Amino acid sequence: MNLSNWGRWGKEDEIGALNFISPEKIVEAARLIQKGKVYSLTMPIHMNQTPYDGSMRMPPFHVLTRDGGDYAAGAKKPGGFQFSDGYVFLNTHGATHMDALSHVWYDQQLYNGYSEDSVKSKGAKHCGIEKVKGITTRAVLLDLPTFKGVEHLEGGEVITPEMLDECAASQGIKVKPGDMVFIRTGWLKMLDKDPQLFEHSEPGIGEACVQWIYEKEIIGIATDNLAVEVKPEERKDAVLPVHMKALRDLGVYFMELFNFEELAKDQVYECMFVAAPLSITGAVGSPINPLAIV
Structure with a gap:
């Protein structure tokens, strides 16, 4: 079965x-706030500790x-004014991040049929991250290690739709x-x-989860690894097939x-989820x- 939301x-x-996030969905998410507690789910951006793929980033x-x-060296202080300033050089997929729909494709077409020719060195004409103005919706956490009674899943372990459904049921929640x-x-x-093992192997969702994603009509998946999907891939001839x-x-x-x-x-x-990318054109x-x- 060829699963697609093109033209939907x-x-x-x-x-x-x-597009699945309606005003009613946002109100539903807001009603989950009972304690007024905020959790930041990000990792600090640190020059020597932020994980990255050294082969390409x-x-x-x-x-x-x-x-x-x-100022200690004698810089001027007009009117007593002193300040600090700085720069950050950061890969768009470094640290905690989200992928734009122009991030991956195959057969020369992006999401919804846009041509790969629209992605140039100065940015993507279509499906760039600036199209995402911000995200507010309900989020559910599927805590697989606790569900399985382990400290962490193993590198190369494939997460299946059945595992996700059983975990959700055990926590008393519904996606x-x-x-x-x-x-x-x-x-x-x-x-x-x-760190080497972390970057070159990981537990993650397998290709069977694409059907699960489609049927659940979710907006996205966030994980505590580098690629969401399992590494190494299930098929030797496939490269990030779940991404595609x-x-x-x-x-x-x-x-x-x-x-x-x-x-x-x-x-x-379950919680209210709020996130917004930097509005970097293309x-x-x-x-x-x-x-x-919450």
């Missing part, structure tokens, strides 16, 4: 599954162009249309234990390197600071 929201649509670099040392799905694998703990089918065919958003440890500790299995992804509010 019109031939000019560029936001995909975000550079680590982040942060530098101050004006600091206290400048609904328009939801954001958080999948905790516990793999983030491997970042300190074995989810983003390109369904218009569903993938978000990586989330920190779910506090949510899991407090057993927060960017194919963006760092975000995702918030869970």
